[in-house]
Amino acid sequence: MATGNEKWIFITTATTTSISTRTTTTNITTNNRAAAAHARAVRAERAAAASAEPADAAAAAAAANAELDPEPEPERESTPAPAPPAPVPPVPETPVRPPRQRPARGARRAVPCFGCLRSALAGRSTGECFDAAVGSRCWRCAFGHTCTPVPANTRPAAVRLVEALQNDAPRLDRLRTAVRMLLEGGTEEEEGEEQAAPAGSPAAVRAQVLALVGQILNLLLP
Structure with missing residues (x-):
């Protein structure tokens, strides 16, 4: 039979063993839970990293495209088109004058x-x-x-010249010359009639020459 001391030692040992077992079990459970939590955290980080990589890649690509693409130029203000000129009123046509008859x-x-x-x-x-x-x-x-x-002093010679031209009389050139001389002196003779020229003056001499021309015409033409 066991003694009292042995019983107490046995109970103490059993108790210690039970406590140790419980402590070990608790530690193992705690370790397992910690390991599981760590594993979940690792998986979460990996999933977050995996989901963040496409977003980072898209952001990097967008930044690269933004650097390559030139900034759009500011739109220039459109200048209003000039107003069309006012229509010119039609010019009224000038009536055509009928030809004179x-x-x-x-x-x-x-x-x-x-x-x-x-x-x-x-x-x-x-x-x-x-x-x-x-x-x-x-x-x-x-x-x-x-x-x-x-002029009055040329009228007889003019009538004779017209008759000579119609009859194609000879000496027409001389007759034309005489008529021209009479025409040149006709104005001066008319002025001399209003105011008598003194004897020996150029006007008086010219009047005498014209009178001689008239006499020559009377001799040349019948």
Whole structure:
């Protein structure tokens, strides 16, 4: 039989062993839980790292693209288009004047006008002068030309020149020259009639020459 001391030792040993077993079991459980928590933390970190890598890669790619792409230029303010010019009003057309028609020719004048006589001296006509059906001008001067009478001292020579041109008489050149001389001195002679020139003056001498020319014409022409 066991003694009292042995019983106490046995109980103490059993108690100690039980406590040690419990402590060991608690430590193992605690270690297991710690290991499991650590393993879960490691897996969580790895999962977070794995999920963060695509986001970091996308952010890095976006940053690289932002560095490569030039910044867009600011939009320029559009200048308003100029207003179209006002339409020019049409210019009214000027009515066309009807062509002027030469009036009907009337009777022939006995003495040609100064314009018809000059035309005969230039060789453009025979010097015939006709009245116009309307107005006081002759038929040739009806289109705005001045129709003036021939000076008085030249009228006989002018009539003879027109007759000679119609009959194709000889010595027409001399006759034209005489008529030109009379025309050149006609104005001075008319002025001399108003104021008599003294004898021996140039005007008086010229009047005598013109009178001689008239006499020569009377001798040349019948």
